[in-house]
Amino acid sequence: MSAVIDNHTHDHHGPKKGFMRWILTTNHKDIGAMYLWFSFAMFFVGGAFALVIRSELFQPGLQMVEPEFFNQMTTMHGLIMVFGAVMPAFVGLANWLIPVMIGAPDMALPRLNNWSFWLLPFSFAILLSSLFMEGGGANYGWTFYAPLSTTYAPPSVTFFIFAMHLMGVSSIMGSINIIATIFNMRAPGMTLMKMPMFVWSWLITSYLLVAVIPVLAGVITMMLMDINFGTSFFDAAGGGDPVLFQHVFWFFGHPEVYIMILPAFGIVSHIIPAFARKTLFGYSSMVYATSSIAFLSFIVWAHHMFTVGIPLVGELFFMYATMLIAVPTGVKVFNWVTTMFRGSMTFETPMLFAIAFVVLFTIGGFSGLMLAVAPADFQYHDTYFVVAHFHYVLVPGAIFAIFAAMYYWLPKMTGNMYPEWLGKLHFWLSFVGMNLTFFPMHFIGLAGMPRRIPDYNMQFADFNMVASVGAFAFGITQLIFLAVVVITIRGGKKAEAKSWEGADGLEWSLPSPAPYHSFSTPPEVK
Amino acid sequence: MRFWIILMSLLTTPAAWAAWDVNMRQGVTEISQAVYGLHMTIFWVCVAIGVVVFGVMFYSIYHHRKSRGAVSDTFHESTKLEIIWTGIPFLILVAMCVPATKVLIQMYDASDSDIDIKVVGYQWKWSYEYLGQDLGNGDNLAYFSNLSTPRAEVYNEAPKNPNYLLEVDEPLVIPANKKVRFLITANDVIHAFWVPDFAVKKDAIPGFVNEAWTIVPEPGIYRGQCAELCGEAHGYMPIVVKVVPEDEYVAWVDNKKQQIAQARGITPSVAHR
Numbered sequence: 001m002s003a004v005i006d007n008h009t010h011d012h013h014g015p016k017k018g019f020m021r022w023i024l025t026t027n028h029k030d031i032g033a034m035y036l037w038f039s040f041a042m043f044f045v046g047g048a049f050a051l052v053i054r055s056e057l058f059q060p061g062l063q064m065v066e067p068e069f070f071n072q073m074t075t076m077h078g079l080i081m082v083f084g085a086v087m088p089a090f091v092g093l094a095n096w097l098i099p100v101m102i103g104a105p106d107m108a109l110p111r112l113n114n115w116s117f118w119l120l121p122f123s124f125a126i127l128l129s130s131l132f133m134e135g136g137g138a139n140y141g142w143t144f145y146a147p148l149s150t151t152y153a154p155p156s157v158t159f160f161i162f163a164m165h166l167m168g169v170s171s172i173m174g175s176i177n178i179i180a181t182i183f184n185m186r187a188p189g190m191t192l193m194k195m196p197m198f199v200w201s202w203l204i205t206s207y208l209l210v211a212v213i214p215v216l217a218g219v220i221t222m223m224l225m226d227i228n229f230g231t232s233f234f235d236a237a238g239g240g241d242p243v244l245f246q247h248v249f250w251f252f253g254h255p256e257v258y259i260m261i262l263p264a265f266g267i268v269s270h271i272i273p274a275f276a277r278k279t280l281f282g283y284s285s286m287v288y289a290t291s292s293i294a295f296l297s298f299i300v301w302a303h304h305m306f307t308v309g310i311p312l313v314g315e316l317f318f319m320y321a322t323m324l325i326a327v328p329t330g331v332k333v334f335n336w337v338t339t340m341f342r343g344s345m346t347f348e349t350p351m352l353f354a355i356a357f358v359v360l361f362t363i364g365g366f367s368g369l370m371l372a373v374a375p376a377d378f379q380y381h382d383t384y385f386v387v388a389h390f391h392y393v394l395v396p397g398a399i400f401a402i403f404a405a406m407y408y409w410l411p412k413m414t415g416n417m418y419p420e421w422l423g424k425l426h427f428w429l430s431f432v433g434m435n436l437t438f439f440p441m442h443f444i445g446l447a448g449m450p451r452r453i454p455d456y457n458m459q460f461a462d463f464n465m466v467a468s469v470g471a472f473a474f475g476i477t478q479l480i481f482l483a484v485v486v487i488t489i490r491g492g493k494k495a496e497a498k499s500w501e502g503a504d505g506l507e508w509s510l511p512s513p514a515p516y517h518s519f520s521t522p523p524e525v526k
Numbered sequence: 527m528r529f530w531i532i533l534m535s536l537l538t539t540p541a542a543w544a545a546w547d548v549n550m551r552q553g554v555t556e557i558s559q560a561v562y563g564l565h566m567t568i569f570w571v572c573v574a575i576g577v578v579v580f581g582v583m584f585y586s587i588y589h590h591r592k593s594r595g596a597v598s599d600t601f602h603e604s605t606k607l608e609i610i611w612t613g614i615p616f617l618i619l620v621a622m623c624v625p626a627t628k629v630l631i632q633m634y635d636a637s638d639s640d641i642d643i644k645v646v647g648y649q650w651k652w653s654y655e656y657l658g659q660d661l662g663n664g665d666n667l668a669y670f671s672n673l674s675t676p677r678a679e680v681y682n683e684a685p686k687n688p689n690y691l692l693e694v695d696e697p698l699v700i701p702a703n704k705k706v707r708f709l710i711t712a713n714d715v716i717h718a719f720w721v722p723d724f725a726v727k728k729d730a731i732p733g734f735v736n737e738a739w740t741i742v743p744e745p746g747i748y749r750g751q752c753a754e755l756c757g758e759a760h761g762y763m764p765i766v767v768k769v770v771p772e773d774e775y776v777a778w779v780d781n782k783k784q785q786i787a788q789a790r791g792i793t794p795s796v797a798h799r
Contacts, residue, residue, distance in 0.1 A: 060690060061680060061681065061682040061686065062681055063682065067758050067759060067760075067762075071758065071760075139757075139758075145715075145716055145754075147714070147716075147732065148755065151714075151715075152649075152714065152757060236731075237732070237733070240733075242716060242732060242733065243731060276590075276598060277592070277598040278598040278600075279600070279602040280602065282602070282603050282604070283602070283603070284603070285603075307718060307727050307728055307729050308729050308731070308736075309728060309734065309736035312630065312634045316627060319626065319630070323619045323622065324616075326619060327615050327619070330575075330615045331608065334579070334607075334611045337579060337582050337586070338607070340583060340586045341586045342590055342596075342598065342599035342601075343586065343596070343598045344590065344591070344592045344596045344597055344598040345586070345587065345590055345596070346591070346592045346593070347591075355587070359580060359583070362576065362579065363576070366576065369571075369572060370569065373626045374630050375560070375561050375564055375629040375630050375633055376561055376565045376568065378633070378725055378726070378727045379558075379561055379722060379725055381727055381753065382718060382727075382754055383753070443546075443547065446550040447547045448551065448722040448750075448751075450752070450761075452755045452761075453760060453761030455691060455761050457690050457692050458688070458690060459547070460545070461545070
């Protein structure tokens with residue numbers, strides 16, 4: 001009897017057929033998958049822009065593009081990668097994984113979820129279309145400092161502002177959804193301090209998003225007013241203040257960089273224990289460390305502005321506060337290393353990416369610590385040293401964590417194991433390509449090459465050439481990942497429910513692939 | 527023709543360009559050397575922490591692998607360890623803050639300058655105004671400094687000279703061993719005035735006047751670039767500072783003032799102070 005009823009409800013709520021399934025879906029797995037595909041597409045678009053930059057910088061002199069277009073490429077590369085590739089990838093993973101990790105049937109607000117996603121393709125279509133507008137697209141850097149982005153910006157800047165607003169609305173709704181889901185939909189028995197680390201990291205990240213995306217919305221609205229309605233928020237000639245822009249922008253911008261790394265911390269805290277076959281060391285200190293990092297992220301913004309001329313006391317405060325961030329971040333790294341210590345490790349692709357994450361993110365953390373030393377920052381600021389630093393925390397940080405997560409949960413998503421050798425090939429080529437691209441940037445930055453320039457003196461030529469070769473190697477390597485995903489979706493060795501020997505968590509109690517609707521009856525967590 | 531020039535410049539590349547410098551330059555001023563010292567200190571602190579952390583990590587990767595028959599342990603927390611590895615980094619950072627604070631206080635002390643020069647960033651050139659050096663009509667000695675690299679070198683139609691993109695028509699001239707204060711601002715968008723050898727980098731912001739200072743002991747020519755994205759030709763507004771002995775500086779100022787006064791039709795006798 002009950003079986004009959006089950007069948008009936010199943011038919012009724014199964015995925016729609018065809019294209020409309022994806023337009024109308026409220027299913028967290030569908031929406032998560034769309035976020036991930038969207039992010040992947042943007043990753044290739046942003047990557048193509050990066051390759052334009054690296055082609056031009058292959059040699060001194062202007063060969064490929066004019067400086068004006070070069071500036072559009074650096075700007076678009078940054079915007080697309082930050083807002084189009086990294087953030088949606090993490091939101092996609094959150095959508096897919098949080099409900100199955102906490103034993104919920106779906107996200108708390110499924111229709112909002114659909115809308116959050118569908119704003120993004122429009123937002124980025126508008127942003128990208130600005131490249132074809134008269135006067136060119138966004139060319140003021142991804143940090144769009146006023147007045148370069150207001151009084152002196154191309155007319156397309158208003159489209160840029162609208163695109164950023166749409167993206168912001170999407171992010172705020174997405175994070176509200178995640179907070180609502182985590183607080184209301186956990187399986188009975190799953191107290192906050194029993195939540196998986198990925199869920200914890202996303203809970204904290206969501207609060208950061210809800211707190212700072214409105215600040216971004218504020219700053220771009222002030223830009224909009226300055227450009228179109230005659231106000232002078234950032235125009236000194238009208239009594240405004242160009243430095244105000246930077247304070248408001250970085251009040252958003254610094255938490256933003258943690259938004260791009262905290263979910264990565266969560267992912268790595270799942271993968272290292274799984275492949276070390278040992279419980280995560282210091283779970284509660286991991287939670288406290290993540291929370292401390294999130295708190296500190298609100299009081300360090302002016303370390304991006306050490307050369308702006310803030311007063312000595314302000315400079316000192318932001319230097320000390322910034323250095324303090326190294327403490328909880330260090331705690332996380334020590335906990336991961338201690339988790340590996342006396343484990344029983346194997347090195348499948350997710351583990352390789354996770355280990356590379358720990359090592360290379362730590363190197364990015366070290367250069368961050370160096371940048372925190374304000375007097376030294378006078379030499380590093382706005383050079384390739386900074387470019388090296390944030391690419392070390394974003395590429396082997398955020399992006400390697402996303403790769404690790406995809407390899408780790410792909411069997412759960414598709415029901416198939418990916419081809420291990422192809423995954424390993426992807427890892428090793430990415431690892432070499434990434435270091436070849438970004439490590440020399442430390443050197444050219446220290447030698448004195450400013451960032452965001454299309455042409456340079458010959459003293460910077462050798463390492464720039466190395467970086468360009470590395471960039472093409474890294475870029476082309478990502479096609480392997482595309483192949484891995486396509487191959488795994490189409491077939492391969494069937495994955496077991498618990499796809500990894502050391503895997504732990506509710507998601508592994510579901511069959512692989514996870515059914516379209518999971519946990520319609522909540523599991524019991526002891 | 528153009529093809530051959532590019533090919534030739536490519537073939538001669540390694541010898542002519544060989545610059546595999548990997549570290550920050552020490553610069554020539556007391557401050558720039560202090561900054562270099564801080565840079566090296568924090569670098570070695572990072573190396574030391576890295577050796578310990580990665581050492582433990584690679585030790586476990588090698589020894590505690592399943593293929594070597596390692597069986598995983600069950601320990602998973604220790605408040606004592608957490609306190610230790612919160613406390614030790616904290617103390618290291620406090621120790622690092624002491625010298626950094628000292629240098630920063632020094633860098634911020636622009637008082638008692640001998641010479642004040644107003645530096646103004648424009649899209650895309652710098653102007654230098656020597657405060658107190660009256661031309662005779664109330665205007666100060668001031669001039670623009672433009673990139674002097676020929677377009678042919680940029681577009682690979684001529685071989686590049688060693689100071690490619692780091693050369694100007696009129697350098698900033700300052701005397702050696704004098705405290706020179708720069709009053710930095712901008713006319714349009716934000717620029718940044720950066721001379722790596724002096725460890726001087728300050729944003730030039732419209733509506734603001736920022737301060738920086740330097741005392742250069744050695745005469746010579748020092749080169750820098752604009753360090754804040756300021757539009758299309760951001761990469762093409764270098765800074766060249768010519769540091770000369772004091773007597774030479776005084777002669778240069780007089781000469782320059784006469785030259786500008788003449789060009790503008792101001793009576794030279796008045797201009798000569």
